[in-house]
Amino acid sequence: MLATKQKVLRRFWYPVMPEAHLAGGKPVPFRLLGRDIVLWRGKDGPAAVTDRCPHRGAKLSLGFIDADVPDGPAIACPYHGWAFGVDGRCRKVPQAHEPLRGMKGGTTGHHATSRYGWIWVALEDPVAPIPDIPEAADPAFRQIDEFHEEWAVAGLRLMENSFDMAHLSYVHANTFGILEEPRPAPVSIEHTPWGFVMKGEAPVTNKGISKELIRSDSERTVRVIEGRWFLPFLRASRIDYPTGLTHVLVTAATPINDQRSMICQWVYRNDTEADSPAEKVIAFDRAVTTEDRLILESSTWDVPLGMSEELHMPSDKPGIEMRRRLAALLAEHGETEARLPPED
Numbered sequence: 001m002l003a004t005k006q007k008v009l010r011r012f013w014y015p016v017m018p019e020a021h022l023a024g025g026k027p028v029p030f031r032l033l034g035r036d037i038v039l040w041r042g043k044d045g046p047a048a049v050t051d052r053c054p055h056r057g058a059k060l061s062l063g064f065i066d067a068d069v070p071d072g073p074a075i076a077c078p079y080h081g082w083a084f085g086v087d088g089r090c091r092k093v094p095q096a097h098e099p100l101r102g103m104k105g106g107t108t109g110h111h112a113t114s115r116y117g118w119i120w121v122a123l124e125d126p127v128a129p130i131p132d133i134p135e136a137a138d139p140a141f142r143q144i145d146e147f148h149e150e151w152a153v154a155g156l157r158l159m160e161n162s163f164d165m166a167h168l169s170y171v172h173a174n175t176f177g178i179l180e181e182p183r184p185a186p187v188s189i190e191h192t193p194w195g196f197v198m199k200g201e202a203p204v205t206n207k208g209i210s211k212e213l214i215r216s217d218s219e220r221t222v223r224v225i226e227g228r229w230f231l232p233f234l235r236a237s238r239i240d241y242p243t244g245l246t247h248v249l250v251t252a253a254t255p256i257n258d259q260r261s262m263i264c265q266w267v268y269r270n271d272t273e274a275d276s277p278a279e280k281v282i283a284f285d286r287a288v289t290t291e292d293r294l295i296l297e298s299s300t301w302d303v304p305l306g307m308s309e310e311l312h313m314p315s316d317k318p319g320i321e322m323r324r325r326l327a328a329l330l331a332e333h334g335e336t337e338a339r340l341p342p343e344d
């Protein structure tokens with residue numbers, strides 16, 4: 001599937017950057033599903049429009065924020081200073097005798113908002129809400145922002161990896177996987193309106209920094225996992241340990257284009273900074289994530305939604321369900337799966 005070619009994927013919310021990135025009062029560019037956009041902080045919150053001036057095609061992200069425009073700060077073009085509002089409409093032409101009189105045209109406006117300390121964008125009218133993460137509203141949990149970085153991986157590859165219980169023994173043998181026990185325990189999957197919830201248990205090793213983070217001295221422990229997948233490329237995986245510690249990993253593979261994703265990851269934990277300094281939490285998740293990254297960036301990115309092109313085993317069920325749900329979503333919106341042309 002080529003995400004940039006599937007129009008319905010423009011109708012989902014994606015986290016694009018931490019809120020703090022817009023705090024400097026400067027426009028910030030981002031590429032989402034192959035579309036160059038520019039973000040800034042408008043009067044009522046974040047704003048996003050297509051990063052192209054309709055006058056002579058300059059990049060608006062090289063411009064500046066013009067506060068002297070009706071309805072609040074607008075994005076102004078670096079070339080001749082035309083300014084555009086949060087809906088993309090031209091609100092100011094400084095060369096005109098009535099510079100504040102809006103013109104009819106403009107660039108394209110997109111949906112933008114803030115949630116969980118991140119900026120979210122939907123290129124077109126969203127068909128699904130921003131994923132609900134109950135731990136975010138639970139005072140027993142704190143949030144730690146972990147990663148915001150570009151990977152050469154397709155969103156679906158990262159999503160299926162996040163629910164793949166069979167890779168733990170191999171890819172994570174140095175951090176928590178048990179190489180000698182490659183057979184994963186079965187999982188259950190319950191479909192939800194915008195994804196599914198997978199439940200299962202994974203015995204894991206407990207060594208090094210993990211002992212401190214889980215607060216257990218035993219050499220092994222068990223992860224009770226509730227993995228929530230949200231169409232198309234976001235997961236919130238809750239891990240409960242026998243010690244009472246809960247670690248919820250939220251990971252989005254926001255599609256930059258068909259081959260690259262912006263990995264946005266933050267976690268919720270029901271402990272305190274004194275129990276486990278954020279720096280150590282991030283260091284452990286960094287080690288784990290680096291293990292996945294090496295493999296995922298080596299994998300193919302035009303992931304087929306059909307079953308015939310790749311081989312499968314029973315523990316691949318979550319990834320297979322993702323393919324089914326994506327195929328059903330495309331069909332529901334009258335689309336067919338876009339693929340690379342076959343090689344000669």
Ligand code: FES
Pocket residue numbers: 053054055056057058077078079080081082
């Ligand atoms: S190119 Fe943007 S104002 Fe002229």
Ligand SMILES: [Fe+2]
Pocket residue numbers: 161162167171172288292
């Ligand atoms: Fe992994």
